Amino acid sequence: MIRVFVYGTLLQGESNHGIVAPYLLSVRPGVVRGALYDAGAYPAMVLSGEVSSAPLVEGEWLVVEPEGLRRMDELEEYYGPGADNDYERVWIRDALREEREGWVYVWRHSRGCPPLSCGSWRNYLRGREAGGEKH
Template identity: 50%
Template sequence: MNHPLFRVFVYGTLLTGESNHHVAKPYIKQMKQGKVRGWLYNVGAYPALVLDSEAEEIIGEWFSVTEEGLKRMDWLEGYEENRIHNDYERVWVKDVSGDIEGFVYVYSIEKVEGLEKIECNSWREFKGK
């Protein structure tokens, strides 16, 4: 029996080798490097993304995960469908290549007010990895 897979773009602590990768790892069926357009902000122990089609390319990875994997990632990101006040929102996005699209967890522009913008557009580079 085939189970549906969900594509999710990750750009912070869910990246391969990062602190929360273990949450998604058992459910990843495929991984591919990718980029989306937006701005990263430093929230402290993790980044936040605000999408912007006119912005820089944000470096990350596309995971194809099972439904359980998506649920675990929703939990980690503080996202619940139909809830008014989520930590992150899960929205649809296209890779800059145009070859792949899927979900990504984002902050609203209002939530990043006062946060440091990550100018290098890479969480790993920002952290010094």
């Protein structure tokens, strides 16, 4: 049983959820401290640490079988510690439920991508699709 926090295209109902769905054991809502960035078709998150004033990122805690983690590693181009990874996989705790902890895929910095003005990829997409202000 492996717990992973997801915040973008791996969320239920989003474009890459089917990659992990066959290996999914449970889903719970969650939030972590960080900032989201628009990388085009997907978001990236940069962690803010444990500072209580840091912004919150909404997402889901997925509990998956080991093959589910391997499939997510492939999608996120995570090859292991010290490798030339696109995303790093790091251990994190939920900002509101400290007993909930697990892996998350993050960038170390924004790579020049624009920040989202909210902590929810879904809300941001709705605003973008409506042609309105990016929430």
